[in-house]
Structures are given as structure tokens and as C-alpha cells.
Amino acid sequence: MGITKAWPIALVLGMAFAAPAAHGEYGDISLNRIAEKNGMRPVVFPHWFHRLRFTCGNCHNEKGFKMKAGSNKIDMAGIIDGKFCGMCHNNQIAWGPERCDMCHSGKPGLPGGVLRGSNNTTLGPGAL
Numbered sequence: 001m002g003i004t005k006a007w008p009i010a011l012v013l014g015m016a017f018a019a020p021a022a023h024g025e026y027g028d029i030s031l032n033r034i035a036e037k038n039g040m041r042p043v044v045f046p047h048w049f050h051r052l053r054f055t056c057g058n059c060h061n062e063k064g065f066k067m068k069a070g071s072n073k074i075d076m077a078g079i080i081d082g083k084f085c086g087m088c089h090n091n092q093i094a095w096g097p098e099r100c101d102m103c104h105s106g107k108p109g110l111p112g113g114v115l116r117g118s119n120n121t122t123l124g125p126g127a128l
């Protein structure tokens with residue numbers, strides 16, 4: 001198959017694996033304190049996805065995350081150094097920090113905080 005015949009296949013595969021803006025689910029946490037200031041989309045942290053797999057104490061006691069949204073000063077330098085999300089997202093337990101699109105998936109302008117229904121464009125309770 002020549003290049004001229006292969007490009008439509010490559011285009012379709014590329015579109016299938018592109019990371020569109022994610023909708024948060026009710027109770028997810030948006031992190032946007034510094035993301036957009038640094039040219040990145042906001043982070044959508046799937047809190048309940050993690051909560052299904054781990055107890056609260058795994059992250060909030062053993063890993064040191066504070067219980068109040070916005071009270072953890074998370075930054076990429078710390079994650080790369082194995083702090084914050086990087087304690088697990090290290091390419092051993094879960095994907096590593098080089099997969100920007102896996103976390104920086106929020107719609108531009110999404111405010112930081114807990115996502116709660118239609119005002120934050122979630123697909124959970126209160127969504128339109």
C-alpha cells in the first residue's frame with residue numbers, strides 16, 4: 001500500500017486516539033490553579049474512579065493529600081519528583097507524567113474545585 005492510499009487510515013487512527021476535552025463526572029475535582037497559566041488544559045481528577053479502587057486512607061493518610069479540595073499545592077515538578085500524583089503515576093503503578101493528555105483533559109476555562117452538576121458541565125446529577 002502506497003503512502004497516498006495509507007494516509008486516510010492514518011488520519012482515522014489519529015482521530016480515534018486524539019484526546020478530546022473530557023466532561024467531568026459529579027464529584028470529580030478540577031485542578032486549574034496553574035494549568036492554564038502554563039498553557040495546559042485544566043486537570044480533571046476522577047476522584048470516584050480512584051475511590052472505587054482505594055480507601056480514603058490510601059491517599060489522604062498514607063500519601064498525605066489534604067481532605068479539602070484546593071488545599072494541596074500540586075505542581076508538575078513535584079509529580080515528576082514522585083510527589084503528589086507521581087507517587088503512583090510513575091510508569092510502574094500507573095501511567096507516568098509524560099502522558100499529559102491523560103490528566104490535562106478539562107475544557108479550557110474550567111474553574112478549579114469539586115465538579116457539581118450542570119454549572120460545571122458534568123454528566124452527573126444536575127447535568128442538562
